[in-house]
Amino acid sequence: xxxxxxxxxxxxxxxxxxxxxxxxxxxxxxxxxxxxxxxxxxxxxxxxxxxxxxxxxxxxxxxxxxxxxxxxxxxxxxxxxxxxxxxxxxxxxxxxxxxxxxxxxxxxxxxxxxxxxxxxxxxxxxxxxxxxxxxxxxxxxxxxxxxxxxxxxxxxxxx
Numbered sequence: 286x287x288x289x290x291x292x293x294x295x296x297x298x299x300x301x302x303x304x305x306x307x308x309x310x311x312x313x314x315x316x317x318x319x320x321x322x323x324x325x326x327x328x329x330x331x332x333x334x335x336x337x338x339x340x341x342x343x344x345x346x347x348x349x350x351x352x353x354x355x356x357x358x359x360x361x362x363x364x365x366x367x368x369x370x371x372x373x374x375x376x377x378x379x380x381x382x383x384x385x386x387x388x389x390x391x392x393x394x395x396x397x398x399x400x401x402x403x404x405x406x407x408x409x410x411x412x413x414x415x416x417x418x419x420x421x422x423x424x425x426x427x428x429x430x431x432x433x434x435x436x437x438x439x440x441x442x443x444x
Contacts, residue, residue, distance in 0.1 A: 286394060286407040289429035291361050291443040294415025294422075297388055300359035300433055300441055301407075302351075303327065303396060309356025319350060326350050329358055329396045333389035333411075346387035352440050359433070359441035362386040 286301040303310040312326020321328060331346045333339065347365065351358045364383035378384075388411060395406040416422050430444050 286409060287429050287432055288392070288409060288412055289426055289433075290412065290415040290422075294417060294426070296386065297362040297412050298359065298443070299331065299392055299394070300357070301394075302436055303329070303356045303358065305398075305402070309351070309354065311351045311353050311356050313353065315350055319348075321350055327396050329394050331360055332393040332395070333362075333387040334391040334393070336385075336387040336389035338385050338387055339389075343393065344387065344389075346385070346392075352438055355436060355438045357436045357438035357441050359438075359443070361443065362388050 286299065289298050289300070290296065291298040310325070310327055312321040312323050314322045315326060316322060328348045328350060330348045332343045333346045334343050335341055336344060336346075346362075347360065349358060349360060362385065364385050366381055366383050367378060368380050368382075390411050391408060392411060393406060393408045395404060397404050415426070426444075433441060433444075
């Protein structure tokens with residue numbers, strides 16, 4: 286699991302690659318809303334801690350599947366429309382009203398392991414606002430971009 290910024294530092298981003306014994310974990314089909322329809326696909330659940338947009342405590346930001354063939358995933362913390370493309374919207378949520386972004390102090394990703402393996406999780410710190418004038422931010426972003434690029438995933442290429 287990795288964190289960085291995307292779109293010139295405007296948004297925080299998490300990405301990674303799910304593997305089992307060195308091989309990528311992914312499914313072959315999903316519903317139109319992104320739920321796996323075979324025994325290979327796995328939903329990754331992304332939670333955020335103390336996000337100003339959601340309030341105190343851990344809150345579910347979203348869930349998503351890894352990409353077919355690579356096991357790679359990426360998620361940008363932008364405003365999202367909860368009435369389309371995934372979870373059922375919260376009760377009484379206005380249609381097409383955006384929520385978030387769930388930028389928090391910490392992030393947590395949980396996934397059910399393949400087969401009989403246990404659930405796995407990762408937890409890490411959120412990032413501060415990106416500064417292109419800060420050499421440490423620039424170096425960190427370049428290092429994370431190199432990791433993302435090394436995955437060779439055609440869907441996760443944002444910098």
